[in-house]
Amino acid sequence: MTVKDIFESMDYGPAPESAADALAWLIDQGDRFGHFIDGEFTEPGDGFLSKNPATGETLATLTQATQADVDAAVAAARRAQGKWAKLGGHRRAKYLYALARLLQKHARLFAVLETLDNGKPIREARDIDIPLAQRHFYYHAGMAQLMEDELPGRAPIGVCGQIIPWNFPLLMLAWKVAPALAMGNTVVLKPAEYTSLTALLFADICRQAGLPKGVVNIITGDGAVGQMITAHPDIDKIAFTGSTEVGRQIRTATAGSGKALTLELGGKSPYIVFDDADIDSAIEGLVDAIWFNQGQVCCAGSRLLVQEGIADRFHDKLRARMATLRIGNPLDKCIDVGAVVDPVQLQIITDMVDSCEDGEIFRADTDLPEGCFYPPTLITGLTPAHPLMQDEIFGPVLVSCTFRTPAEAVQLANNTRYGLAATVWTENVNLALDIAPKLIAGVVWVNATNLFDAAVGFGGVRESGFGREGGWEGLRAYTKPSGKPKTLSPILPHEGSAGPEGLDRTPKLYIGGKQARPDGGYSKSVYSKSGKLLGQVPIASRKDVRNAVEAARGAAGWAKATAHLRAQILFYIGENLSARADEFAARIDAMVGGRQGHKEVDAAISRLFTNAAWADKFDGAVKPVPLRGAAMAMREPVGVIGVICPDEAPLLGLVSTMAPAIAMGNRVVLTASQAFPLAATDFYQVLDTSDVPAGVVNILTGPASDLADTLAKHMDVDAVWSFSSADLSAQIEAASAGNLKRTWVNNGQVRDWGKADAQTFLNAATEVKTIWVPYGEG
Numbered sequence: 207m208t209v210k211d212i213f214e215s216m217d218y219g220p221a222p223e224s225a226a227d228a229l230a231w232l233i234d235q236g237d238r239f240g241h242f243i244d245g246e247f248t249e250p251g252d253g254f255l256s257k258n259p260a261t262g263e264t265l266a267t268l269t270q271a272t273q274a275d276v277d278a279a280v281a282a283a284r285r286a287q288g289k290w291a292k293l294g295g296h297r298r299a300k301y302l303y304a305l306a307r308l309l310q311k312h313a314r315l316f317a318v319l320e321t322l323d324n325g326k327p328i329r330e331a332r333d334i335d336i337p338l339a340q341r342h343f344y345y346h347a348g349m350a351q352l353m354e355d356e357l358p359g360r361a362p363i364g365v366c367g368q369i370i371p372w373n374f375p376l377l378m379l380a381w382k383v384a385p386a387l388a389m390g391n392t393v394v395l396k397p398a399e400y401t402s403l404t405a406l407l408f409a410d411i412c413r414q415a416g417l418p419k420g421v422v423n424i425i426t427g428d429g430a431v432g433q434m435i436t437a438h439p440d441i442d443k444i445a446f447t448g449s450t451e452v453g454r455q456i457r458t459a460t461a462g463s464g465k466a467l468t469l470e471l472g473g474k475s476p477y478i479v480f481d482d483a484d485i486d487s488a489i490e491g492l493v494d495a496i497w498f499n500q501g502q503v504c505c506a507g508s509r510l511l512v513q514e515g516i517a518d519r520f521h522d523k524l525r526a527r528m529a530t531l532r533i534g535n536p537l538d539k540c541i542d543v544g545a546v547v548d549p550v551q552l553q554i555i556t557d558m559v560d561s562c563e564d565g566e567i568f569r570a571d572t573d574l575p576e577g578c579f580y581p582p583t584l585i586t587g588l589t590p591a592h593p594l595m596q597d598e599i600f601g602p603v604l605v606s607c608t609f610r611t612p613a614e615a616v617q618l619a620n621n622t623r624y625g626l627a628a629t630v631w632t633e634n635v636n637l638a639l640d641i642a643p644k645l646i647a648g649v650v651w652v653n654a655t656n657l658f659d660a661a662v663g664f665g666g667v668r669e670s671g672f673g674r675e676g677g678w679e680g681l682r683a684y685t686k687p688s689g690k691p692k693t694l695s696p697i698l699p700h701e702g703s704a705g706p707e708g709l710d711r712t713p714k715l716y717i718g719g720k721q722a723r724p725d726g727g728y729s730k731s732v733y734s735k736s737g738k739l740l741g742q743v744p745i746a747s748r749k750d751v752r753n754a755v756e757a758a759r760g761a762a763g764w765a766k767a768t769a770h771l772r773a774q775i776l777f778y779i780g781e782n783l784s785a786r787a788d789e790f791a792a793r794i795d796a797m798v799g800g801r802q803g804h805k806e807v808d809a810a811i812s813r814l815f816t817n818a819a820w821a822d823k824f825d826g827a828v829k830p831v832p833l834r835g836a837a838m839a840m841r842e843p844v845g846v847i848g849v850i851c852p853d854e855a856p857l858l859g860l861v862s863t864m865a866p867a868i869a870m871g872n873r874v875v876l877t878a879s880q881a882f883p884l885a886a887t888d889f890y891q892v893l894d895t896s897d898v899p900a901g902v903v904n905i906l907t908g909p910a911s912d913l914a915d916t917l918a919k920h921m922d923v924d925a926v927w928s929f930s931s932a933d934l935s936a937q938i939e940a941a942s943a944g945n946l947k948r949t950w951v952n953n954g955q956v957r958d959w960g961k962a963d964a965q966t967f968l969n970a971a972t973e974v975k976t977i978w979v980p981y982g983e984g
């Protein structure tokens with residue numbers, strides 16, 4: 207084709223990027239790779255092929271890691287970790303900066319290799335994946351520099367096992383490795399089987415940067431290697447990105463191991479277009495939302511919700527735009543849609559779409575190249591409950607349905623088990639800012655889509671996982687409190703014999719702002735240290751837990767109450783507790799034995815004041831993103847939190863967990879100290895007189911293990927915290943896998959309840975949702 211031909215037809219001519227340097231690099235390595243362990247590449251072993259999905263050509267042979275390889279990598283990471291942490295923030299910052307510079311220097315090589323290995327268009331690898339990976343290393347070089355000053359009292363977690371998927375191979379590596387290294391951790395990373403090459407090139411870069419041996423270890427292989435990492439006893443934290451199904455398996459496998467865990471999982475993110483939207487912009491956004499990276503994006507806007515009045519026009523314009531998408535050789539700079547990562551993934555997409563007998567399937571009449579390609583597809587007319595409207599397809603397939611009112615849009619958008627991202631298009635700023643907070647998602651884009659930056663936390667809620675990557679909020683997941691943890695000795699209730707008849711008062715459960723008899727009608731005696739009967743507490747059953755959760759769900763309005771009101775109520779609880787301080791102190795002394803009651807009550811009052819203070823001061827942030835606009839990191843309540851309160855401080859422990867939770871707008875189901883429950887049952891009288899709306903705080907008594915199990919399995923509970931035994935921690939983590947609820951457990955370790963540690967509690971009580979709002983009309 208001549209320039210004249212091109213000019214006359216206005217067709218795009220071929221503009222292929224050369225693969226020569228990337229192929230030469232592969233040849234230099236012998237086209238065979240071992241693992242990168244302790245600063246060196248191991249001899250290649252039994253392996254598997256890494257192929258170019260666009261052509262089917264073999265690029266290299268990779269080694270399947272054995273248990274011995276995983277052990278060697280973990281041992282190297284362990285040996286390196288202490289020294290790496292001791293280098294200090296500034297010297298680590300210099301290494302991270304060197305890695306960022308080298309990523310920049312070799313940007314083209316990384317981009318081409320990524321495209322060859324993954325099939326994504328070079329335009330995307332070159333302009334998005336690789337620059338964002340560099341940005342993560344720059345950003346976290348800064349975080350390493352700031353750690354000592356800005357994160358006092360925090361220490362590295364240790365050795366991190368990191369398992370990443372194939373859709374953004376280098377970028378996911380950067381999201382995981384940069385913050386881990388910045389905070390003084392060392393890593394063992396497993397890239398996905400289909401796309402390990404840029405991780406191995408990164409290993410080469412680590413050598414060039416002179417990174418100390420063992421700080422970064424990269425081992426290749428399939429899911430079995432991921433399982434070995436997950437199960438390894440000498441790994442302190444697992445960070446995983448991938449499917450919800452594997453995320454659930456990892457939650458179960460790590461339960462009770464004491465390993466920290468973050469999961470970034472799947473999504474079925476809504477893309478909402480209101481009738482006043484700038485339709486052409488919304489269509490371009492949609493191209494980016496669902497056809498970027500062939501739709502193999504966890505936060506892909508894969509579920510189009512379009513307002514009924516414009517639906518036909520919108521779909522017509524969309525079909526016309528689909529006809530202009532260029533599909534083909536990913537190395538061609540003019541290509542919009544490249545190859546799907548592997549024939550296996552192609553088959554998954556094909557089977558899912560072929561199983562659809564409803565709706566109307568549209569594909570533009572464009573030529574599809576030979577190989578691993580799937581055409582951009584639009585399916586209209588599906589009902590919201592249709593499997594293709596609910597399940598992640600992870601391919602270039604958009605499903606669509608309509609809505610009439612903003613309220614219906616929100617309802618449909620939230621009608622999913624996921625909660626990763628959402629997009630809203632409207633020219634009405636009031637509407638956009640009304641809708642964005644109502645969407646259940648970790649990220650919301652207004653009049654834009656798929657915007658990312660290292661300064662902004664990315665991650666989901668519900669079955670999209672937990673934890674954030676990026677920003678200050680992502681860093682905490684790579685740190686832990688400094689100091690040596692101490693094991694908590696079990697605290698057992700005092701024993702005694704039946705006391706005199708005619709107790710003056712038998713407390714009840716506290717559910718929905720009312721005293722409630724236990725469903726089973728059973729109660730248990732509570733004795734003093736000397737064996738004197740102090741009272742009886744009800745034994746809550748599963749049904750009582752369910753009632754308490756229902757009451758907490760019903761009190762959802764609390765999340766919308768102003769922070770000022772929440773603060774006032776917390777102050778008021780403090781005031782009312784203060785008025786009865788002597789009585790509470792005497793009760794604690796009688797239950798626990800000793801004379802610590804007054805001190806504990808005073809600390810509890812102070813804790814209420816601390817959290818009243820924070821209620822209107824625990825701010826979100828506006829992130830300095832490289833875009834003309836604002837990325838607003840808003841703190842939202844987690845929802846309904848079940849708490850297994852500690853035994854060491856029966857009143858202070860309960861108050862210390864309840865107060866931050868309700869300060870942030872959560873509702874709680876508190877299970878009182880099993881050993882010393884009467885402080886909690888006395889406390890509901892204080893709540894009754896403090897204007898706490900019904901259902902915001904619910905208090906149960908009974909065996910912690912049974913109550914924790916029911917709470918952890920309950921689909922309407924969003925988080926469970928436990929400050930009881932290691933066994934209970936394990937039980938809660940395992941049971942939470944059902945709906946992947948957040949857990950915060952003590953693993954049977956001591957907490958100093960005398961310290962407020964407000965930030966830790968407030969962070970656990972909130973989720974960061976980032977709302978991106980670009981400025982301007984251009």
Ligand code: NDP
Binds near residue numbers: 371431433436449598
């Ligand atoms: P997986 O969740 O299986 O893979 C993600 C990573 O975990 C890979 O490195 C994989 O290894 C590894 N892995 C697999 N099984 C285990 C295990 N039991 N324990 C520990 N690690 C494991 O995703 P797939 O690549 O198989 O894709 C399947 C589906 O998952 C896709 O169709 C898509 O729907 C979804 N997905 C979602 C992603 C997201 O970002 N939300 C990313 C990728 C996929 P290996 O690749 O070698 O098998």
